[in-house]
Amino acid sequence: MSVSKIFNDPVYGFITVSDRLILQLIDHPYFQRLSRISQVGLSHFVYPGAHHTRFHHALGALHLMQQALDGLRAKGITITEDEYRSAQIAILLHDIGHGPFSHTLENTILEGVDHESLSLEIMKLLNVQYHSELEQAIAIFTGTYHKRFLHQLVSSQLDIDRLDYLMRDSFYTGVAEGIIGSERIIKMMQVENDQLVIEEKGIYSLEKFLIARRLMYWQVYLHKTVLAAELLLTLIMQRAKSLAAEGKKLFCTSALQKFLYPSSVSTLNQSAMIEEFTRLDDFDVLASIKEWCNENDRVLSDLCKRLIQRRLFKAVWWNEEPDKQTMQRIVQTISSYYGLDDNEACYYLRSERIVQLPYDSSKGEIMIRLKNGSLKTIFEASDNLSRENLSRPVVKYIVCYPKEIQLEISKN
Amino acid sequence: MSVSKIFNDPVYGFITVSDRLILQLIDHPYFQRLSRISQVGLSHFVYPGAHHTRFHHALGALHLMQQALDGLRAKGITITEDEYRSAQIAILLHDIGHGPFSHTLENTILEGVDHESLSLEIMKLLNVQYHSELEQAIAIFTGTYHKRFLHQLVSSQLDIDRLDYLMRDSFYTGVAEGIIGSERIIKMMQVENDQLVIEEKGIYSLEKFLIARRLMYWQVYLHKTVLAAELLLTLIMQRAKSLAAEGKKLFCTSALQKFLYPSSVSTLNQSAMIEEFTRLDDFDVLASIKEWCNENDRVLSDLCKRLIQRRLFKAVWWNEEPDKQTMQRIVQTISSYYGLDDNEACYYLRSERIVQLPYDSSKGEIMIRLKNGSLKTIFEASDNLSRENLSRPVVKYIVCYPKEIQLEISKN
């Protein structure tokens, strides 16, 4: 009996899922966890509507993938039923390795492991549970499947992932300029020599896409108040981990404990560790932070209260990397202002190097198929875009510290 | 120096707030807490985009209130600067007494206290903190202020609250039919004999508003799967409270502890109790529930896992109240199915009486001012609406129990 499920989506209207295995994956606790993980970290500190989740993004990407595959099939590209399903699974699960608050705590909770690797590990676990039915999806996800364009749909400079998150994040933040013509770009997709290309008449939509992405980065993902909030969250986790390492017993949920006190899991093998990871979400982190407001470690408690009460650090953009001396001087100002020792004061000052690369040719070029059939990179095809400009990473430094010591700093 | 702050809102575009006191209230921890309280309980179990918060709704209502007040002033209605500010404060804070998951746990966490009373109590606390500057806002909120229409804007059958939440909830759920012409209705507001009335040409918008509200109730707020999820949450809290009452020590955040183990706060006076309440939000509840998945109480742990993994109860609408005998028989089926005692089995079956009243004349009539100047109730003025139909409460019974025992029940 055919079962199909319809999800309401304010962005696309309706999302219909009919595949049995895909429905099972959506119901799986690993995937349900994504409904408790904020898609855009702490962006709602600036954009109060941006509480959407990784769960919703994954569903949206699934929908766009269906549209893309249907469109390519209609243009005569062969996509078998298995490939159709596997490409959908690959996009559905591409972010399943995200931890609490998505990118914000990546590398803080689990040091040295990015979410893509975790996504892959979780897919492998699922592959075992589902009797190798995800084999092909994994091959597409990792780029080892022979039809290269399927991987490009999942992960490239113009992948379904980006087409969904730009639309969705601009919808939920209300930053109308982030709106892109995802539907139109998908209609312009074509496959040439096993490579995803865009038909020439989609070129203006692509320019818009590249600009909209930059805009969303600077206006949302790297908005300085968002960064200030996310940095505060990071500092809190670092302080807590440091206290934990010293043996201090902190309130925490059992899911978080495994990562706060890594010694407690040191004996676990990898798959058990991954299994633990799939229990962790925003609620573990934020509930613990709320509790830590009452901790007797002065730094931890103060940072937590600032986050919960939204008394964020001031964030200032610097074009140059702050030199050590200046930073040291500010730390001293801070330590004397609050009567902290230098180690403690470090939690009140942080600079971070922010790099945004509008176009990353190491991920493969965006290719245009001209009407005459020849292929060109987007820079060759566009009379507006300059590879030089877009391939040059923008590097800035965000420096964050408490608002109340603002004046003291400017004195220096 | 004038400070003004702009909030991005996908629903209205921009929300500008310039009033110093209102900005302070928004920054207050009591209000910030609302950003951790889901506006529509567990509706995101059905509508994955519906993660918006009470914080956002309150800001939206503030915005509409400004529009309404500006519009009335432009029509010659006198509204002093103080009244302008106070009406804004009243709407900003009207929901500040909501607890975790808004209506879902109302009366479960704090029995016998509704959110309006709590809103009032919190306003009173704030009034003390802000040197009586909220006096007039409180009078407007409670309906004791002499200009009655200001209270009607805050709370009546056609108040700013409803105009915002219908718009906002339909936006975030994607239920397009919930969209109402809030802006148009506000343009049609007028004051006559100190009473809020709507100009005749707004009558079709009002009909749409009444229908949209019914629709949102049945399609979102009272969607049976949403009810099933919310009932599960309620059962969990009831089970936890019952175990707590028996002295069982359960993991919980300190904010939740006060309400799970009421004895621990029995010595607190009311304002201290309220103060405790302002620490509680969705994160306390859900983090604890995640933890309880591992509790050794079989019922609590099972219910929690069902919620976290979204294995909800089956929900069935009954037109008649289920008689005790039938319910008793189902409980027995359940207890034998799972090997539970009757007391435990009760947590696997619940029926709830659901009442929806499209139009409640006890809250005051919606009045229309005809072009000839005379006033009529909306029923007299409309050739479509029937008071009889809309004033008749729709009463149904939702019966929830685990999906796996579905067949056994139908056998009976």
Added chain:
Amino acid sequence: MSVSKIFNDPVYGFITVSDRLILQLIDHPYFQRLSRISQVGLSHFVYPGAHHTRFHHALGALHLMQQALDGLRAKGITITEDEYRSAQIAILLHDIGHGPFSHTLENTILEGVDHESLSLEIMKLLNVQYHSELEQAIAIFTGTYHKRFLHQLVSSQLDIDRLDYLMRDSFYTGVAEGIIGSERIIKMMQVENDQLVIEEKGIYSLEKFLIARRLMYWQVYLHKTVLAAELLLTLIMQRAKSLAAEGKKLFCTSALQKFLYPSSVSTLNQSAMIEEFTRLDDFDVLASIKEWCNENDRVLSDLCKRLIQRRLFKAVWWNEEPDKQTMQRIVQTISSYYGLDDNEACYYLRSERIVQLPYDSSKGEIMIRLKNGSLKTIFEASDNLSRENLSRPVVKYIVCYPKEIQLEISKN
């Protein structure tokens, strides 16, 4: 070789047409003419954005028809390829018989012939041109095809026509309350005993649809200023026809001439007459009216100037039919005010009976399929709608006359 064409549509995004015959019909001059016929008469006199055309509505309806047919097929309803195409053709051409300004001049330009009959005649002409390929489409349009639900999709109380025009007209007028969940309603369609029915959970969307339709009637189609404009247009055509009948030579385009001076075509057979009709559009009428501003017939010239300069008549709703005596008195006031004879003065006063019937059971009931499989009318299934209210035609009288004689009338 497969050809497919994509139309941009602000309402639905993209409309894709792949069928060869349908593409040919869209290119046919008969159909292209619809791009010069305003969808909503003179509504742009009140809603300046409402310049959309019958062409656009027909394309939109085509799109929704595809969605409906695809949805029904996915639910297991058998629809052959021929039926699929024919149902599309039937909806594409359902309004091809509309004349200039759609309903406004229906019965004025061609007396006693409604646009449905003309649509049918034009379809028959096309059927000849396309070697009987439209046979089945005509059968579906006229309701003689054995699968009744296909006809119901084209013409019933809940047909694709209405689902498109309500969406489209509310989009272009900006009357947000007219927005309906066409997509949702279509998802809820089902066929039962060869009859189009709606699944139970679509019931609130249906209520909204019925209310939205009433709202659009009163707020747009029957907006009194729109009626005043359309009545003025009608009076102009009547005056011109009357002068033409007297033998006066008026400027007019040759397409219009055939209908202004019917004697000139009296010798034509019906199909030649229809052929003439397919040349007529808004431009013939409005260009002629612009010219008639300079006619020496005082009445014609004055009425035309009023329309072109948007100096419309005043329009007043009366609940009772104006009695002859009152009308006669007003005519006299008018004739003495302007120094006209009674015959001329009649063109400055017009009352029209306006009937709006929210639900017309003579067009067949809207049927709901309950979850238990039984069928009920929407009134039996809804706890809100009252057949009595919705089946009662609302009858009003609109009385129009020049603004400048307003005072004189109120004296009487």
Added chain:
Amino acid sequence: MSVSKIFNDPVYGFITVSDRLILQLIDHPYFQRLSRISQVGLSHFVYPGAHHTRFHHALGALHLMQQALDGLRAKGITITEDEYRSAQIAILLHDIGHGPFSHTLENTILEGVDHESLSLEIMKLLNVQYHSELEQAIAIFTGTYHKRFLHQLVSSQLDIDRLDYLMRDSFYTGVAEGIIGSERIIKMMQVENDQLVIEEKGIYSLEKFLIARRLMYWQVYLHKTVLAAELLLTLIMQRAKSLAAEGKKLFCTSALQKFLYPSSVSTLNQSAMIEEFTRLDDFDVLASIKEWCNENDRVLSDLCKRLIQRRLFKAVWWNEEPDKQTMQRIVQTISSYYGLDDNEACYYLRSERIVQLPYDSSKGEIMIRLKNGSLKTIFEASDNLSRENLSRPVVKYIVCYPKEIQLEISKN
């Protein structure tokens, strides 16, 4: 008594106009004419929803101007009541000199006169009619008023005109990528040294604005099928004027006659000529073209039928200017294909030089005010935009000829 009028606008919701003089100008026949002039020429040949008018654009621009002026006042910029009104009038009337189909027939109907000059002449006529009340508006429009920023709001690289038309045209065409954050850009406006500048944080919105403008040019205004349609319209008018010059009597409305047979108005002084121009709109042109389908001049009649039946020329982009020899050869192919003489054949081939300049510094720079208060051009302030790229005009050649002779040409 204060009168105010509300216009429904799907783009902005409501547009409220309260100024007596502005309301009178809107009611003036010169302005009403704009409701019969297509905003985007023949773009609806490609985008069937794009039937919006200059009237609607002017109202929209009026609305945005109010927002801009209110915003600047709120930031402390002094704008007197007179200036407030005059700036509104200037933007309301900035396009009043547009003729039929806006830009399409500019320079064809009235050779050597652009619409801006005509707008100015018409404003002067109105200034006389309104007793010099438009004096200041004219000064703002022409740039002679001492507060330069008011002129920049009306006409510059980032003026209210563009902010409205990009929004509106993308809305009506459904080209979502054209959507810009007009509201946000307006919020970021500031005045510095009497010059309109944008605050630093608006920089990404500005980049999006520049890209969206390019996109709308290539995707809509210069879409090759749109150009093919507009060129056909131009050829028709040129043929008709040529026949008229030879003394051939063509059907035409009296408004068009003045411009088709310029000798008929050679004795008129300029203001009488302008007065004639204000009678001319799309209806004169298209109704005449419909009539000319039956003219006995073979070329005129054929071209007209092609336009009316939408059998457009094929349009091909060439990067180089077609050399005379090639063009001559094609003309010969055409003349032999149809049996036309060379003069006639010329109406079947046209190449046009299309220039699009994304950024035109001759209209003044777009200036950014950095947070530190200093001013920079947008290129200095942006790390993405390159003056070199955006200031380089894109030049292409569109070559149009009938589809049926496609093959013959490629043979050459």
